[in-house]
Amino acid sequence: MERQGTNVVSRPSYEELFERHRHVLFRYLNRVTGDRELAKDITQEAFYRLVSEGTRPDDVRSWLFTVAMNELRDRVRTGERRERISAGRELNPDGPLRPDEEFERRSRVETAREVLDALKARDRRMLLMREEGFSYREIAEAIGVKTNSVGTLLSRAMERFADEYRKRDAQRDEEND
Amino acid sequence: MTDAHPERGRLLAYLDDELTAPERRRTERHVRSCTECRRRLERHRRWSEQISDAAAAVDVEPPEMELHSPAGAGGSDVSEQRATAARRDATEQTSRRTSYLRAAAVVALVAGAGLLLSDAPLRALAGDVLERFSDLFGRSAPPGEVVTPADVPSGHAAESAASAASLRPESGRLLVDIRAEGGNSPPVYVRFRASTSAVVEASGASFETSPGRLLVRTDRDDTVRIALPEAGPTVTVTRDGDTLLQVEDGEVATMLSPDTVGGGTLLYRP
Numbered sequence: 001m002e003r004q005g006t007n008v009v010s011r012p013s014y015e016e017l018f019e020r021h022r023h024v025l026f027r028y029l030n031r032v033t034g035d036r037e038l039a040k041d042i043t044q045e046a047f048y049r050l051v052s053e054g055t056r057p058d059d060v061r062s063w064l065f066t067v068a069m070n071e072l073r074d075r076v077r078t079g080e081r082r083e084r085i086s087a088g089r090e091l092n093p094d095g096p097l098r099p100d101e102e103f104e105r106r107s108r109v110e111t112a113r114e115v116l117d118a119l120k121a122r123d124r125r126m127l128l129m130r131e132e133g134f135s136y137r138e139i140a141e142a143i144g145v146k147t148n149s150v151g152t153l154l155s156r157a158m159e160r161f162a163d164e165y166r167k168r169d170a171q172r173d174e175e176n177d
Numbered sequence: 178m179t180d181a182h183p184e185r186g187r188l189l190a191y192l193d194d195e196l197t198a199p200e201r202r203r204t205e206r207h208v209r210s211c212t213e214c215r216r217r218l219e220r221h222r223r224w225s226e227q228i229s230d231a232a233a234a235v236d237v238e239p240p241e242m243e244l245h246s247p248a249g250a251g252g253s254d255v256s257e258q259r260a261t262a263a264r265r266d267a268t269e270q271t272s273r274r275t276s277y278l279r280a281a282a283v284v285a286l287v288a289g290a291g292l293l294l295s296d297a298p299l300r301a302l303a304g305d306v307l308e309r310f311s312d313l314f315g316r317s318a319p320p321g322e323v324v325t326p327a328d329v330p331s332g333h334a335a336e337s338a339a340s341a342a343s344l345r346p347e348s349g350r351l352l353v354d355i356r357a358e359g360g361n362s363p364p365v366y367v368r369f370r371a372s373t374s375a376v377v378e379a380s381g382a383s384f385e386t387s388p389g390r391l392l393v394r395t396d397r398d399d400t401v402r403i404a405l406p407e408a409g410p411t412v413t414v415t416r417d418g419d420t421l422l423q424v425e426d427g428e429v430a431t432m433l434s435p436d437t438v439g440g441g442t443l444l445y446r447p
Binding site for chain 2: 014015018022023026027030031034036040043044047048051108109111112113115116127128130131135136148149150151152153154155156158159161162165
């Protein structure tokens, strides 16, 4: 175990928590809403709440996601926003793609966007929380369901996702023929 | 096979390592002897992989964001934040390699802090170590930070105790060794996300795979080794010195014992 000449800080500062969690929270919200600006806004709002309430939850990541999701729910309810998947992939870590690769990429993104968009909001949120590695207990708390029903709800949501995916894929194949 | 088929939620919970040890053993026993349930399990794995792909496809570059603090909020944290910002500014002047090593030091400290606390759950600790590495990789981090138990996700029941853990850089890789107490103690789980650039060597451990995830398990006196390279799309999974799975440039180069690696499902996509 390596513990060489270091200073011990008893707890991370808010800024350190921000650095640690902001990208993951933003990624999740962007996946759920497909709205980059909205995802950014709610990410910042969640951290603002953390700081302004002076709270130190045991599980900061879970707390932030729950607050963010409540905020999103409020905005959707008041009609300010609609959950939708409209963002295209901007990440391109390996540089420009060849035209055929670019076509393939666009097609993949489009299908993903359509399929996620076709899901019910709760299904989408649950699946994407699982994708972020949250435990069933954390998903249950954030979504507002019982922990012991999470497995079944997720399994059904996965099947609906796969059905949608198959449908879109078949449609796309027909269009390309 | 005489027991009833596990319902769909339980089957997925098995895949996600969400069952208690007795439930998991019962489900494992059933799945091993039931072709239909193995098929159902495989279906869930496939769905999971599709969802991972779709989620990653809509990702965008994260924007610049700022932490907005209300005036007076944070109390003593304000000076701490300033000090942190100053440390970060200094750190950002250094090379990527230095950042990498600093990140390694932070991860080592996280592991160290967890081990000093007898009730620190290893599963959470191991997950935390890797998640933090993922968070920190590729950017600077203030040196000398120790994460306290408050940072370890609550609700993780302790599943085992670690007798030792070490972390060291070696030939451009970062090696995390977690030694578990064997005997009758419950298994050690090390879960991490394959969506990070992490590469895995699970030495002396069994493992299960599902899309986007690899679960390493050992229920005997063993060392779980996780090798995290600086970069590179190669995945190697070994057990007792044998290469079980090797993925190079997204193609399976070597795959022994396909049953063990999930019926040939490729789980890591660089």
